[in-house]
Amino acid sequence: xxxxxxxxxxxxxxxxxxxxxxxxxxxxxxxxxxxxxxxxxxxxxxxxxxxxxxxxxxxxxxxxxxxxxxxxxxxxxxxxxxxxxxxxxxxxxxxxxxxxxxxxxxxxxxxxxxxxxxxxxxxxxxxxxxxxxxxxxxxxxxxxxxxxxxxxxxxxxxxxxxxxxxxxxxxxxxxxxxxxxxxxxxxxxxxxxxxxxxxxxxxxxxxxxxxxxxxxxxxxxxxxxxxxxxxxxxx
Numbered sequence: 001x002x003x004x005x006x007x008x009x010x011x012x013x014x015x016x017x018x019x020x021x022x023x024x025x026x027x028x029x030x031x032x033x034x035x036x037x038x039x040x041x042x043x044x045x046x047x048x049x050x051x052x053x054x055x056x057x058x059x060x061x062x063x064x065x066x067x068x069x070x071x072x073x074x075x076x077x078x079x080x081x082x083x084x085x086x087x088x089x090x091x092x093x094x095x096x097x098x099x100x101x102x103x104x105x106x107x108x109x110x111x112x113x114x115x116x117x118x119x120x121x122x123x124x125x126x127x128x129x130x131x132x133x134x135x136x137x138x139x140x141x142x143x144x145x146x147x148x149x150x151x152x153x154x155x156x157x158x159x160x161x162x163x164x165x166x167x168x169x170x171x172x173x174x175x176x177x178x179x180x181x182x183x184x185x186x187x188x189x190x191x192x193x194x195x196x197x198x199x200x201x202x203x204x205x206x207x208x209x210x211x212x213x214x215x216x217x218x219x220x221x222x223x224x225x226x227x228x229x230x231x232x233x234x235x
Contacts, residue, residue, distance in 0.1 A: 181211060
């Protein structure tokens with residue numbers, strides 16, 4: 001409900017929802033979740049979130065894990081990567097202890113992202129591979145494969161990266177995930193250009209533009225410019 005109210009721009013409604021949730025909270029854990037939402041709305045300091053998470057850790061591990069995760073995101077936004085990594089790992093330990101499968105997947109994604117920011121590609125791939133192994137849906141598999149493909153491309157393993165990106169495209173098309181299709185095709189185009197295959201790059205980017213137009217999505221100018229330049233190269 002809070003997310004819907006935010007999307008509608010109804011700040012007054014957000015406050016009413018939080019107030020009502022606090023009034024009807026059945027126990028301390030529910031009250032804790034309400035307070036967590038209020039702290040996010042109030043943009044509390046990171047130290048306040050960390051303190052709150054520590055206070056909840058002994059009795060309400062899922063709540064504490066979510067708060068530590070949020071603190072990690074805040075540190076990440078400030079580019080304080082070591083602190084972000086510490087908070088993300090603390091959150092992950094709690095999620096593993098409580099066997100929170102969805103939380104573990106979120107945590108692995110965050111840990112992989114932090115590792116990439118630290119240019120620790122082996123660790124990033126390790127987390128992303130674990131995320132792939134634990135994927136519970138084709139959509140989750142697709143996203144994890146795309147992530148690993150990007151890591152492989154970054155460390156120069158282009159052939160493997162292209163194979164994985166092609167696999168992610170096939171999954172995206174099978175489940176009808178347009179965003180997944182566009183991401184995979186764009187990735188294949190990047191890999192084709194890096195591999196000096198301008199023809200293939202143009203095929204993939206042209207497909208991206210066609211699918212965007214068919215879905216009434218505005219085609220960004222940089223995409224048009226890139227296709228135009230490839231057209232000149234291909235001749």
